[in-house]
Amino acid sequence: MSAPVLRIADLVAGYEVDVPVVRGASMEIARGEIVAILGPNGAGKSTLIKAVAGLVPIFSGRVHLGERDITGQKTHDLIRHGLAFVPQTENVFTALSVAENLALASAVLPRAERRVRLDAMYDFFPDLARQKALLAGRLSGGQRQMLAVARALLVNPELLMLDEPSAGLSPKLVELVFAKLREIRESGVTILLVEQNARAALAIADRGYVLVEGRNHHEGTSAALLSDSTVAELYLGSARRAATS
Amino acid sequence: MNPQFFADGLLMGAMIGLGAIGVTLTYSILRFANFAHGEFVTWGAYGTLALTGAIGFAAGSDIDAIGPFSFGWPLLIAGLAAAILTGLLALALDLILFARLRAKGTAIIMVMASFGASMALRSLCEFFFTSAPRYYSRDIQIAIEILPGMRMTPDQLFMIGLTAVLVAAMHLLMTRTTLGRSMRAVSENPALSSVVGIDVDRIVRATWLIGGALAAAAGVMSGIVVQIRPFMGFDLLLPLFAAAILGGIGSVPGAILGGLIVGLAEAAAVPLIGANFRAAVAFLLLTAVLLLRPAGIFGVRE
Amino acid sequence: MSLDLLGYGAFFLATALSFGIICLGLNIQWGQTGLFNVGVAGFVAIGAYASALLTTPETAGRFGGFDLPIFIGWAGAAAIAGLISAAVGALTMRLRADYLAITTFGIAVTIQLLALNLQSLTGGPFGIGFIPRPFAAVQENALLFNLANLALILAVVTVLYLALERLLRSPWGRVLRAIREDETAALSLGKNARAYRLQAFALGGAIMGLAGAIQGHFIGFIAPDNYVSALTFQVWAMLIVGGAGSNRGALLGAVLVWGLWSASGALIAALFPPDQQARAAALQIAMIGIMLAAILLFRPRGLIGERGTVSRFVG
Numbered sequence A: 001m002s003a004p005v006l007r008i009a010d011l012v013a014g015y016e017v018d019v020p021v022v023r024g025a026s027m028e029i030a031r032g033e034i035v036a037i038l039g040p041n042g043a044g045k046s047t048l049i050k051a052v053a054g055l056v057p058i059f060s061g062r063v064h065l066g067e068r069d070i071t072g073q074k075t076h077d078l079i080r081h082g083l084a085f086v087p088q089t090e091n092v093f094t095a096l097s098v099a100e101n102l103a104l105a106s107a108v109l110p111r112a113e114r115r116v117r118l119d120a121m122y123d124f125f126p127d128l129a130r131q132k133a134l135l136a137g138r139l140s141g142g143q144r145q146m147l148a149v150a151r152a153l154l155v156n157p158e159l160l161m162l163d164e165p166s167a168g169l170s171p172k173l174v175e176l177v178f179a180k181l182r183e184i185r186e187s188g189v190t191i192l193l194v195e196q197n198a199r200a201a202l203a204i205a206d207r208g209y210v211l212v213e214g215r216n217h218h219e220g221t222s223a224a225l226l227s228d229s230t231v232a233e234l235y236l237g238s239a240r241r242a243a244t245s
Numbered sequence B: 001m002n003p004q005f006f007a008d009g010l011l012m013g014a015m016i017g018l019g020a021i022g023v024t025l026t027y028s029i030l031r032f033a034n035f036a037h038g039e040f041v042t043w044g045a046y047g048t049l050a051l052t053g054a055i056g057f058a059a060g061s062d063i064d065a066i067g068p069f070s071f072g073w074p075l076l077i078a079g080l081a082a083a084i085l086t087g088l089l090a091l092a093l094d095l096i097l098f099a100r101l102r103a104k105g106t107a108i109i110m111v112m113a114s115f116g117a118s119m120a121l122r123s124l125c126e127f128f129f130t131s132a133p134r135y136y137s138r139d140i141q142i143a144i145e146i147l148p149g150m151r152m153t154p155d156q157l158f159m160i161g162l163t164a165v166l167v168a169a170m171h172l173l174m175t176r177t178t179l180g181r182s183m184r185a186v187s188e189n190p191a192l193s194s195v196v197g198i199d200v201d202r203i204v205r206a207t208w209l210i211g212g213a214l215a216a217a218a219g220v221m222s223g224i225v226v227q228i229r230p231f232m233g234f235d236l237l238l239p240l241f242a243a244a245i246l247g248g249i250g251s252v253p254g255a256i257l258g259g260l261i262v263g264l265a266e267a268a269a270v271p272l273i274g275a276n277f278r279a280a281v282a283f284l285l286l287t288a289v290l291l292l293r294p295a296g297i298f299g300v301r302e
Numbered sequence C: 001m002s003l004d005l006l007g008y009g010a011f012f013l014a015t016a017l018s019f020g021i022i023c024l025g026l027n028i029q030w031g032q033t034g035l036f037n038v039g040v041a042g043f044v045a046i047g048a049y050a051s052a053l054l055t056t057p058e059t060a061g062r063f064g065g066f067d068l069p070i071f072i073g074w075a076g077a078a079a080i081a082g083l084i085s086a087a088v089g090a091l092t093m094r095l096r097a098d099y100l101a102i103t104t105f106g107i108a109v110t111i112q113l114l115a116l117n118l119q120s121l122t123g124g125p126f127g128i129g130f131i132p133r134p135f136a137a138v139q140e141n142a143l144l145f146n147l148a149n150l151a152l153i154l155a156v157v158t159v160l161y162l163a164l165e166r167l168l169r170s171p172w173g174r175v176l177r178a179i180r181e182d183e184t185a186a187l188s189l190g191k192n193a194r195a196y197r198l199q200a201f202a203l204g205g206a207i208m209g210l211a212g213a214i215q216g217h218f219i220g221f222i223a224p225d226n227y228v229s230a231l232t233f234q235v236w237a238m239l240i241v242g243g244a245g246s247n248r249g250a251l252l253g254a255v256l257v258w259g260l261w262s263a264s265g266a267l268i269a270a271l272f273p274p275d276q277q278a279r280a281a282a283l284q285i286a287m288i289g290i291m292l293a294a295i296l297l298f299r300p301r302g303l304i305g306e307r308g309t310v311s312r313f314v315g
Helices: A045-052 A075-081 A098-106 A111-124 A126-130 A141-153 A171-186 A198-204 A222-227 A229-244 B003-030 B037-059 B073-104 B107-129 B154-176 B178-188 B190-195 B200-225 B232-247 B252-273 B275-292 C002-032 C040-055 C070-092 C097-117 C142-169 C171-181 C183-188 C193-219 C229-242 C247-271 C274-298
Strands: A006-016 A019-029 A034-038 A058-065 A083-086 A159-163 A190-194 A207-212 A215-221 B144-147 B150-152
Touching: A006 A045, A019 A034, A019 A045, A019 A058, A019 A207, A034 A045, A034 A171, A034 A198, A045 A058, A045 A083, A045 A159, A045 A190, A075 A083, A075 B190, A083 A141, A098 A111, A098 A141, A098 B178, A111 A126, A111 A141, A126 A141, A141 A159, A141 A171, A171 A190, A171 A198, A198 A207, A198 A222, A207 A222, A215 A222, B003 B037, B003 B150, B003 B154, B003 B178, B003 B200, B003 B232, B003 B252, B037 B073, B037 B107, B037 B200, B037 B232, B073 B107, B073 B200, B073 C274, B107 B232, B107 C097, B107 C229, B107 C274, B150 B154, B154 B178, B154 B200, B154 B252, B178 B190, B178 B200, B190 B200, B200 B232, B232 B252, B232 B275, B232 C097, B252 B275, B275 C070, B275 C097, C002 C040, C002 C142, C002 C171, C002 C193, C002 C229, C002 C247, C040 C070, C040 C097, C040 C193, C040 C229, C070 C097, C070 C193, C097 C229, C142 C171, C142 C193, C142 C247, C171 C193, C229 C247, C229 C274, C247 C274
Parallel strands: A019 A215, A034 A190, A034 A207, A083 A159, A159 A190
Antiparallel strands: A006 A019, A006 A058, A207 A215, B144 B150
16 A cells, blocks of 8 residues: 555644644645644644644654655645645735746656746646736736635645635635635645635545644544534534524 | 936936936835845945956056047946956855845845945945046046937936836846746745745845846946045935835836936936035935825736 | 053043944833834934034024033933934834834934034034033043043933832833733733833933933034944944843943944054045945844843843844
8 A cells, every 4th residue: 555645643833832733733645635733723733833844843743755754844845745735825925926936836846847837837826827927916806816725836846735725715715726726636636725615625625633732632533523523513513502592 | 497407317327227226126126125225335336446456457458448439438338347256245145144034034134234234335335446546547538419408428328228128128137037027926925836836036146146137237326427426326225216116116116216206306406405405306306205105006906 | 652542441431332322222212111112312402402502602593502510401301312213203103113213213213414504503514513522621631521421421321220220120111011911901001002101102212312412522523424223233333232121221331332343443554545535435334234233142141131131122
């Protein structure tokens, strides 16, 4: 059996040495899966994914991408190893045009591949193809998100990580984005997403991990998590209580 | 305005604009106001002086100037070499000083450190070359009338032409090459730049090299059309900052436009307030920009 | 011989302490309030010229010459410098730190330019001479003169130091430090941050003006050349070396850096032939520059700046 695409083992990470936000999280993502990381606000979901992406210091634990140990690797090398990350905010260069954003991302590819992959992205995201010359700062929220995803997908990553892809988007746009993610998985890319919107995430994910206070709390298939009362309590408890009072 | 003042303003504007490109790039990518930038201008000019002398010495005999200009190929080669060396000087300064402060401090500390670097670099020039003004050539140039009321020397015309070429080259670099796009990306968002695969440290190094080289070019120009003295770069700091901020930090076209505006404004003000107060013009423009529209002409509002 | 040395020592310390007063002013602006003033020389110049114009006898072709007593000159210097600082502050306070640095830098350049060119106001490049010196009656006796002036300056420094220490431990001072560290938190307390910053800037500027006047009267002569950026950076070096945020640090830094300056000056005079003195003097400035950079690299809190009470700005 091949190694999991991503393996996180007992990760402790945070912004300041004495204040870890992630306090011992572990998970495995197999090839071709869509896996969601869920949990209440402040659980450390974003910090975890940023630590994997090399943007947040890792204090202990290990991260493996396939066979390769990428713990503490420099962020800019990770994309060459096949790890693409879409941050939650500020995920496109607003001062560059759509075409320039993508051209920049293509620079890590061998010269021969660039044109092919760019054309593939424009095929996959026809809206972007129509607005190549537009400054990314002028795109709507949904289109920006698409550009951010296109930029990450351009390099044909092994693993695509997204930090709250639904944030700030209308329900209709969320549907569109998540439908796109399904398409992406069908093309063979493994996906890891951090999501506040548990329902939308579990609708497309195969499995989920629930993080609470920086540690693993719960895990299971989407179906199991959706029907699990404790998970519902974590997310929907306050809403249900509010509705019934 | 008197057409001659326009010519003077254009020339001054070209020099300020060229220097301001370096300032705007380093300011936007390194995110601090580098008060030592003026010294790259000065070292570029003095470096060219020293190397021209060395080439002349090695060649043995007097080398003729090229055509109607006051300089010959030794100066051109020396200028190129000095630009590269000044770029390396800027890089060395970063390695010794700024990079280490970047890791632990705020931008203010780096600005303060740049004071120290500026004092040290300028004073070393003064120590080696003394404060007496120096010149690349003692040839007197005859100004030719290019338009009614406007006279310029061949050197001055060459400088404007050279500036145009360098600016065009920089524009192409920033818009058509991966390096240029990477610089613009890092200028906007260093973290995202890492995520898309850009080695931010490498871009920072490239920025120092380019910024230093452009400053040196401005220094050589100033040395040719005016004179070489230890304070030449420091005295340009205010106009350089004014031009870069006026044009919008991070914008190369903005830096050139800002430079032209500052240069022309200075020239226009001379008949009004006298030549002695030229430096005050840049300051007034700067203050106006910062109070009214700090983002500048092409800048992005924060 | 030893009397000469004593006289020189008094002169040295008096001058060092006059720089110390400038540092005290800068400490209020930077150390306590986080305002990045790179135009120190300008405010020192304002004070020096104000006092000179108030106290010198009438001079043909030049404004001023009111022939007033020295202490009025000093008071006037502080007041005028303080007022102009307040005006500058009102215009520039909302600029972020590096823009404030560039702007104040420009202000100092402009002030020096004005001093150099407005001959009818400032005497132009010739400056202003015959500024009444304290204890002028004994100026023939170098030892007595220097000791007397040292005593005077020491008295001023002591009064200032005690007053500032008191002020900074007061509620006003605490608010200032709170604003420096975290403006949003301070604002939420309902304090008008801008007003406090303006007061600090004006107070610092007034003290710098006073120092300019004291220096001018001590020497008896001022010229635009005294008030260039080298002065600003020297004072910054003094404050950083001594320890920003601490009044004692400000004074210590002034004495130390002035000591290094004087010692290096003596060394240069000894090592270099007379015709090379001017270019060798450049080495002194290089030394100050390197020292400033080195302190920021290796000991940003300065010699006696305490960790924790010093701003996160400084390191």
